[in-house]
Amino acid sequence: MTAGIAVDIGLAALVAAMALWTILVRDAYAAVIGFIGYGLLLALVWVRLDAVDVALTEAAIGGGVTGVLLLRAVGALHRGAAPLEDGPPPGPATRRIAALACAAVAAGLAFVVLGVSGPAPTLAPLAAEHLPATGLKNPVTGVLLAFRALDTLLEKVVLLLALIGIWSLSPDGAWGGRPTLGRPGRASDTLRFLAQLLPPVGIVVGIHVLWVGANAPGGAFQGGAVLAAMWILAMMAGLSPVPAIGRPWLRAALVIGPLAFLAVGVAGIFIADGFLAYPPAFAKPLILAIEAAITLSIAVTLAMMVAGPPQRPGAP
Amino acid sequence: MPAAALDPGLLLVLAVMLPATGAVAALALPGRWAGRIAFGLWPLGLAVAVAVAWTVWAAGAPLHYAVGGWAPPLGLMLRADGPSALMLLVAAIVIGAAGLYARADLRPEPGATESRAAVVFWTLLMALWSALNAVALGGDLFNLYVALELLTFSAIPLVCLGGSAKTLQAALRYLVFALVGSVLYLLGTALLYGAYGTLDIVLLSGRAGPEPAAILACALMIAGLAAKTALFPLHLWLPPAHAGAPPAASAVLSGLVVKASFFLIVRLWFDVMPGLSTAAAANLIGALGAGAILAGSVMALRQARLKLMIAYSTVAQIGYLFLMVPLLFGVPQAEIAANAAWSGGWLQLASHALAKAAMFLAAGLIAEAAGHDRIHGLDGVGRAVPVAVLAFTLAGLSLVGLPPSGGFAAKWLLLSAAVATGQWWWAVVMILGGLLAAFYLFPVIGRAYADGTAAFARPRDARSREFVVLALAVAAALLGLSQLYPPGLLRIGLGSGLAGAGVP
Missing domain, CATH: 1.20.58 (Methane Monooxygenase Hydroxylase; Chain G, domain 1)
Structure with missing residues (x-):
């Protein structure tokens, strides 16, 4: 101890x-x-x-x-990208005020957290009690995909909005075109070697993390992030072209997760207790199907976020 | 199961998910579709808002829906009370007007498959609508955090839709303020969960007491939300952001987006933590509101550009909303909804949303006719866009607070509450704010109707856009008459029957 x-x-x-x-x-x-x-x-x-x-x-x-x-x-x-001119940099007074505000928040948090006596109230037992109805064994996935599914669904929309926000920064003429990731044709040998070595393993790991998420730590977000990393690696090494943002397959991959989630949610109105409710007999397969779809969407969204706004026109 | 399909609570799900689905679908389909989807969805969304308001009003009790069949504290509850219904209606109207205006603004060039500004605008407008409805209907503090994120990420790219370095700078500054606000809100949410084991608003209101954790949580959340609302002195981000955005985006940002975080402050103050309010805290919030009215008005008076003047006027008009807090201090929980300050505050929210949206859209047409928005160069612009100038004038009546506008009724109710409770100093600030508004608005109107030598061009599609702007301004100007038929909608609060609000 x-x-x-x-x-x-x-x-x-x-x-x-x-x-x-x-x-x-x-x-x-x-x-x-x-x-x-x-x-x-x-x-x-x-x-x-x-x-x-x-x-x-x-x-x-x-x-x-x-x-x-x-x-x-x-x-x-x-x-050499021009930094935005936003007036003079913050002076010592601004810095001191910011530091004081942060210190005050930290002190307040410390006071409250250290002053807690006894264990904090928790919903964990309640979540565990209702977990069997979802067919899952990982309570975190139960919370994310069943008890608070609306939060997760809306967060997926937020993720897409963040990507649209990044794309909105592209020059007008490049809309629908390709982002630039790395320096095409000039990737180092090490990067190319890594980009050939890692993805086969990484893709298996990503899918495994998604799959075990039903019963053990893991799930769509973590699995999606691993898959995104593999794709980014391949794109940076020039082994896989960066797609134009107007490509229909790309758009389909971006939205399939939220749309599948939504479709199951709406079906719940007719075949279960309501919006985003699952029929007990099919809860686990439905949840896994949703997770598989959102893993794909998360992976593609994260990778395209890293790729950034389109810089040059591409094939429509 | 057919019984579930008929649950009127599903209206709340529709209000949130219909526009969100539209936004996702707009991303999947070719660019031309984004605008079509938005226009197809708008009547449906408006109908949902009306249906929610009607259901709440007819039942005299909040409407609720446990998502996924999981009741709080484990699951999420969506709830609509009187103020939520008002928010839904105002959002639907302003979004519709902004969309109609933008249709002419953002029409793609012939031959182009999709234009950046159009796809981004329509997608984000739908997402923003979903976020506003989610804020109005959320019954759980973390679900409301997600709604706020949805709102932030749909609002900020609208600021820099034009693409210039200056608007990008304004958007970045907005992003910093908004994200600091989100973090503070999230910190408070985590503290409340740690202290009380629930994030449901109604359950929390029964459990939270004046303990350090609750007080700190409340202070952090209100500070964060105040930054998002641009409450003085956290308003620095607002003028460049709202003045730099395209007119349709400014209308939505100034009319609706800042109201959403204010709405949550009211939720926290009156629904979650009614027991926590102290005279000092209430007066501090009131003082910041008064500071906003005076500082915002004086800054508006000093602006040389029309859109910046209107943006500073938003800073001032937001201040009135916060006077609700000290004016309702000490009023017993059960009597708050019947108080003049309560109706006055909500009426101010609704009438400012309509009037400010109308004013930004009118200013857009004026700037298009003149080719610039420098106030001293607008002499005679009324001949090029007469209806837009008329709309600007009508919206101005509401901002100044002249009868029969919504602004007049709102300020009258707030004034009478100030007098009734002997807090005359707030009344003085409100009257000064009205006078200053007249000082900064009437010269613009005077110039627009004056004779001028400058040549103005009539903008493309001016007629349809002028009609939209006028309709909004007329609605704002006549909103005061709604006081003649008090529908009692605003009296239906979450507190009006906890059993009805869906507490197990």
Whole structure:
């Protein structure tokens, strides 16, 4: 137990130190590396808290996809993309006010969290009690796909909106065209080697993470993120072309997840207890089908987000 | 099972999912379809909003629906009370007007398969509508967080639809404020779940007491929502964002989007945490509202550009909404819905939504006719777009607060509440705000009707667009008359019968 506490204290100190480094370091590239490290450390914290589902998501999204997005942004700045002029940089007074506000929020949180006596109330027993009705064994998937399915469905729409937001930044003439990812034809041998080696394994891992999500930690978001990473790798190495954003198959892959989810939800009105309800006999297969569809949509959405807005006209 | 299919609560699902489905479908189909889907959906969405309002009003009790058959605290409940119904109606009207206006603005060039601005606008407009309805109907604080995210991500790209560096800058600043607001809201939500084991609004209202966790959570959430509402002094992002967006987008952003986060502040303050309000907190919120009225009006007075002036006027008009909080302080929970300040606040929300949307659309036509929006160069623009200028004038009546406009009735109700509770200082601020509004609006109207030498061109499709703008402005100007027939809709609160609100 004491060893566990020592690990926890060390981990907490590292997370705090990494957060501080990310804020204080002057170089944008170093800050992004710090941010990625922070995401990975945070994933370890979630493991220590027995929240493996959250840990997987944090590592995949907080460390992985967000990290790549930020690295690409820094890269664009280094290549001479004009930074936006937004007046003078914040002066010392603004910085102090921001620091004070953050410190006040942190102190308030510390006061409240440390002042809690006894275990916090939780819905976990209630979720476990109703889990058999869904046919699942992982309560997190039960919450995401059954008890709070509306949240998950709307989050999928949010993800698509984020992509539309990124695409909306394209030049008018490039709408419907191709994003630029990496430098076509100039990928290093190492990258090409990795892009040939990893995807066969990664695709299996991604599908496995999705499949076990019904019964063990894992699920659509984590599986989708792994699949997205493999596709991004292949596109960056030039082994797989970056599709034009107007391609019908791409659009279909983006929307199949939310539409399948919605279709099952509407069917629930007629064959079960209502919108987004599952008939008990078919709950698990329906949930797995929805998860498979949203995994595909998540993978394609995340990869296209990293690819960024279209820069050159492509075949319609 | 047929009984479930007839559940009137499904109307709430339709209100949220119909536009969301439209947005997803618009992405799947070729670009020309985005606008067609939006126009096909609009009458359906309007009918759903009317049906929800009618059902709530006829039953005299909130309408509710447990999604997936899972009752709270495990599942999510959608609930419609009087204010939700009002939000649904106002959203449907303003979205429809913005869509009709934009149809001429965004018509694709002949031969083009899809244009960037059109696809993005129509898709996001539908998503934004879904988000507004989800905010109005959400009964669970985390579900409301998702609704807020949906709103943020559909609103921000609309700001930089034009694509210039300046609007991109405004959108980024908006993004920073909105995301900080989201994080603060989410922190508060997590604290509340940790303290009370539920996120359902009605269940929380029965459990939460004046404990440190609840107070901190409430403070964080209200601060975050205030940033999204652009409450003074967190308003810095609003003027460049709302002034830089295309007219149809500005109308929706200024008329509806900032109202959604305000709506959630009211939910938190009056429905979730009625026991937490202290005189100091209520007066602080009131003081920020008063600061918004004065600072926003003075800044509006100093603007040389029409759209920036209208945007600063939004900062000021938002301030009136927040006066509800101190004016209703100390009123027993059961009597709040019958109070003049309650009706006044909601009427201000509705009439500002209609008037401000009308004003931004009218300003769009005026700017199109003049080729710029510098106020001193608008002498005589009324000859090119007379109906737009008339609409601008009618909308101005509501913002200044002259009878019989909705703005007049709203401000009158708020004033009488201030006088009745002896809080005359809020009354002074409101009267000053009205005077300042007259000072910044009437010179524009005077110039538009004056003789001028500048040549103005009549915009493309001006007639149909002018009609839409006029209809909105007339609605705003006549909204005050609705006070003659108090329908009692706004008195149907979540608190009016907890059993009816779907608590197991």
